[in-house]
Amino acid sequence: MELKRLTHLAALLLACSTPAIADIEGSADHPLLGRFGDATISAYQASNYDVATLPSGPIANARAVDNQLELQGRVTRIGYRLPVAHSALEVARNYEATLAEGNFDVLFSCAGSDQCGFGFSRYVLNLGVVFPRGFDRAAFNESFRALLAKRADAQGTAHVFLYFMEDRANNRTLVRQIVVESEPLQLGQVSVKDASALQAALDTDGSVIVDGIFFAADSATIEAESAEALEQMAELLRSAPELAVYIVGHTDNQGSLDYNLELSQRRANAVVEALSALDGIDAARLDARGVASLAPIASNAGDAGRAQNRRVELVLQ
Template sequence: MKLLKTITLLFIFSTGIYAQTTICPDVEGAEQHPLLSSYKNSCIVGYNVTKFDMVTLPISKITYEGAEKELTVEGKVTDILYGIESSQSTTILEVQRNYEQALKSSGLEIIYSAFGKKGVMNNNSAISREYESIASTEYLGSFKFLKDKDYRLAFNYLGRNKDNELAYFVAQGKRNGIDYTLMLYINYGRGNSELIEDKIFIQAKIIESESMETGQVSILSIDEKIKNEGKEIFHNILFDFGSDKLTENSYDVIKTLSDYLKANPNQEYYIVGHTDNVGSLSANQTLSEKRAKAVSNALTTKYGINESQISAHGVGQLSPLTINTTEEGRALNRRVEIVLK
């Protein structure tokens, strides 16, 4: 009987250790960003969002004085700390190149990329010393969602890393009226904690800011999009929640749209409403139609556009621009478009 109790206690103890050291599933409260997805055998172990901040990123080799070239951006900042569970068969370079290729495919440009300790920094310098929001123990430990406090040490033992166990790159681009700057810092975990040792960690930092053009729609910008893409997307034609009532700020954009339509009186267009996937398919279809009609009515009754030039339609949630699993994605999918007939 005593032997059975001993075996039972050993089993509970060993499974408890496993539960604490496993990386997956994602930490509660985390969300995937529309630009990124988890690497194979990885999960999110840390997550934090800051509504607005200024971030400086190195875009050349790190020295004791920092980098010779830097990039400073401001906007909403999302930090995601990924851990790769089974990293023995995965290399840092493989992770770096896969993420770079995925971001290039989504329209972003890699503006700086470095591989290996010797490529990222000079001997014994540290990125977190000059750029505290990158890989520092204090910064990672301040995350709102952190699966275990030891994950703040994911980049803490750089001196033990081999040269090929470090990578860093920065990408930039514009998608759907948002300017994105994205940094990935990739490291092979070396340390005294079972949570860290022999695992790959990735700190992703995404800064997103509204494009200067977004709030300053012009006839020329609409004309350029129509000529090149056959449509223009408006994220700043907004409605009250769950309603087809236009917000007051939307009328400035609709006025500019009416000026464009008056400048092209012989061309016909569709006004198309889109929603996210919150709610039923039929309800979203109806709401998108009502919102398109609200814009069309404003154009005809308030700004004198001929009814024969435009027709309103809704497609509900059936044509998303990006994923609907995050608030950022849902916000991008709620939109109005003008489409060339």
Template sequence: MRLAAALALLASLAGRAGAVDLVLPAGAERTHAATVPLATHRVAVAPFDGETVPRRAVEGVVTRQVWRAPLPPGGTPLMVVAPLREALAADGWRVALDCEARACGGFDFRFAVDVTPAPAMFVDLNAFRYLSAVKDDAWLTVLASVSAGVAYVQATHVGPPDEDAVAAAPTGRAAAPAGAPAVAADLAARGRAILSDLTFAPGGTALTTRDYASLAMVAAFLRDDPDATVALVGHTDAEGGTEGNLAISRRRAEAVRDRLIAEHGVDPARVEARGVAYFAPLASNADAAGRALNRRVEVVVTSVGATGASPLAPDPGTPPPDSR
């Protein structure tokens, strides 16, 4: 597959393992790209052992890209990863971990590793593969998943810290003012945040009529960066059917968008609303606490200006108080 061959070149993403160009296959679409001069990436080095996923926290220049591409009938995550694994070995990389969904640890493994939020990245808990590899002082992780004939591939490269880039990195929005809601710091540092203070009418999709500090902070973020755009992403728990949950999650995101536009003067062209139902859970849906955590609306930065932040590491945040 040309996609897998192209991914074999990802070791050069941070400009430290050779100057080569990525050649993506026809039909491939990049859904996310971000580089942070100094950040931490959690690299899994062994499968879930029954209690935890052994990980190594690697610091440096973190570059992440995500692609979505069509697959031939019967395509599997291994079809994406196998050629990449061979290319890395030929280039002197040592594979630290290579496992598929169940062997990795399934749900417990998936939520122990860093994954770009939906809709940019999608992980089918029954059809994914994870690869981590190291060469000298650089690390590379690849997470590939397949769903309905489409491959989703996330590749994260960590190279040595770039002292010049760190010194030149903008800091104007990295620190939220004292007393600011957590959403401000999350947007500045990670490019995404859970709007945990939102409440909806019981069993409905309309926002209750009160002021929300999180929405004021989203509006302020957009005012501070005239080039920024965001997506509001609604999530549900796993109770009920797919179509119903997709509709509920979308309508809740739309309700938040409407409030931002009507009460905070946000330009409609700068905010979109999407619903992903129960396809991006933060916790198990087996108990009430996990279901409450999964019911949420998130804001995801989709583009920023020259001084904007880039999303890299997801943060579960705090569960919203509404009930589905």
């Protein structure tokens, strides 16, 4: 989409007034969709490539959902706050008009539990499926509306999910927005340390992070693209027959500590098993240990930091 058209679409919702309360640091409107009037951004999360689960129909039971859409791509989640004088209906109608102007097709829309289902609000706000837990304060009442829209053109495919709710007890109307821009994952962004680089780091620091080891989500299954990193680890061990190392598995802090300790141990075990299957590697030189999220190298507050913390490390015995 041309920049001029993007700017026009974003401006359709923007009012002339300046928000009385500043947006949270690091946040911004999405280029495809501006804000309503004097809304301010109270919550924000953006990922270059992630998974998003969006409701695509009524939800009667938040724990048994079959109306949902699983998407991957660039994901931006924004929480807006408005004066409650702007009803959920008023805000929703403005967004609907803006989306239509931007050639989006509405796939699903609803209002209140009668149309959306009695489990809809809980699924969207409270389970950590659509929005992360603690993303922004939620208001549970019947004054809510939601819609899911899609646009597919030469520039790609984009989905927009919007949830509007009136929180009259706190004199505000809240808007939660997700934009998913579907695009192929760009692989080849991680450079694998060769055996000599691994040895140099061990000599200097006594430990080294092994980039390029990938596991299936919530699993100890090693992905096929890990083959090169495993081979470089094996080459290190072949070139230094006296070397003995701990294979240490690390996770982020999502989920319970007990579960992540077990998962990180299984992942460390899987690496030892994969190395032992390669020629010239004696499993007796490898000691698998899982430490869960107990040794982070970045903040677990965001996706980028959590990705760094999920890692495999070699440590000298």
